[in-house]
Amino acid sequence: MDESLKARVEDCIELATPEGARVWATAQGAHVLDWVPAAGMPGQLFVSQASAFGAGASIRGGVPVIFPQFGQFGELPKHGFARRSRWQLADRQADSLRYELRDSEDSRAIWPHAFVAGLTVQLQARRLQVSLDVTNTGSSACQFTAGLHSYLRVDEIADAALQGLGGRAYWDATADLAHREQPAGDLRFAGELDRVYPQVTGPLTVTEGERSIEITARGFEDVVVWNPGPIKAADMTDMEPHGHRRMLCVEAAQIAKPVSLAAGESWRGSQTLKVW
């Protein structure tokens, strides 16, 4: 991870494996900041140089945790409150860590439910798994949508392709969620793209030249693919100049069918990134 960015993150934790895989995370948002799959490889996640990192900030890059509302699918602030909240470090091992977030007066003021959420990071050689679990600790049912909003680093978005979504139905978030179908073949990027693909099974792969990264999800049924394109990116105060060219969000999400938890029930979803 870029040293100048690391220096701006107050409580940056680094995990490392003997093979030289490394991951960095912070309790602000239970946020994974960057991931190096093996010694000598570059970081695989994008973090904007213009991002804020302090208390209350939503970090522009890495893996924002989206809970208990994805985007504007509901009345809560966009993408919920988890990404702006300070989580507690609950466990730390050589190759894994876990943050937890519990309901508070502030959270209950906008989402009246008791919960414990956990964000677990597991690092292996060439593989990173990020998992979100939620337990309803209250006495009545709750419903939520959620996601792991991963910003994958690319060198040039115009050279990147996403495989695995050809022929699938999607909701176009740049056109009032119009229902459309993607043609067969790879997805390529030229300008703004913002899509929800409901019910995706099977792995996705982002390729760019010789590089490829495989993305699989468990528990999360939907996938969101997002790049703001040059015009929206220029309007984002926390996006570095031309930052949209260096990122592609492939997000594991649960949107189309919100999760319903009876009192005491739990749910878990994970996203795994893998390189060769």
Ligand SMILES: O=P(O)(O)OC[C@H]1O[C@@H](O)[C@H](O)[C@@H](O)[C@@H]1O
């Ligand atoms: O700027 P934010 O709140 O981090 O959201 C970023 C993007 O997140 C994506 O998940 C959404 O599909 C986009 O519509 C949204 O613009």
